[in-house]
Amino acid sequence: GHALCVLNDDLLRDPSRLLPELATLKIRRICMVPSLLATWLEIYPSLSRVVPALQLWVVSGEALTVSLCERFRIAMPEAHLINQYGLTESCADITTFDTWGWTAPPDYGSHYVPVGKPFEGTSMVVVDAGQQPLPDGQAGELCIAGLSLCNGYLNRPDQEGQRFVSLNIEG
Structure with a gap:
């Protein structure tokens, strides 16, 4: 089993304090919206130095751009970034796409990472x-x-x- 960490609301509302706390707790998995990931990458361009134990990142709730995926890969070269997609009507995420090793081909034609295959x-x-x-x-x-x-x-x-x-x- 894994431990579940519940953090207080004040900490959750402050991205600049939240990430160091996750490092202190040695959190290995996290789920968030892509805009929070983008904020953290702006604050901490060398993200892997701040949270080296955090190796599984799941984003959902917003479209994941190819450029954000590329920025993540530079900042966290050893970590997995999983893009998940769901609808209000589905009660949860219904698709998953592991970006590990994926690169948008030159003729890709989209600014967004694929949503992947259904669960x-x-x-x-x-x-x-x-x-x-x-x-x-x-x-x-x-x-x-x-x-x-x-x-x-x-x-x-x-x-x-x-x-x-x-x-x-x-x-």
Whole structure:
């Protein structure tokens, strides 16, 4: 087992104090939004010297840019940066992408790191306006199914009917 550290609110609201505290506690794993990671990289460009034990970083809740991923890799060359993605309707993150060893190809065409593959028990498909599946790489609406999908919105049946639909898709 691992220990769970619960920190006080004052410390959590001050990024310049929080990181040294994580180093003192020898924290090895953390989950945060990319904007907090960006703030820490601005305050501590040599992040690996400040928190050498912190080797697993998970970001979620905001899009992870390629440039932030590259800055992280320079500051923490031995650590893993995991990009996860989830929707309000999924109750949790539903995809994961380990950026270890990943470099955006010259013709990548996006400013964002991939969201990765769905977790076990989750299915995803991108559909067009007619709710037909689109080929890989095409923009459309992301539809999810599986164990992490919530049952609906509390006291919002009007919204629920628009967002929670059944699709007849083979495959």
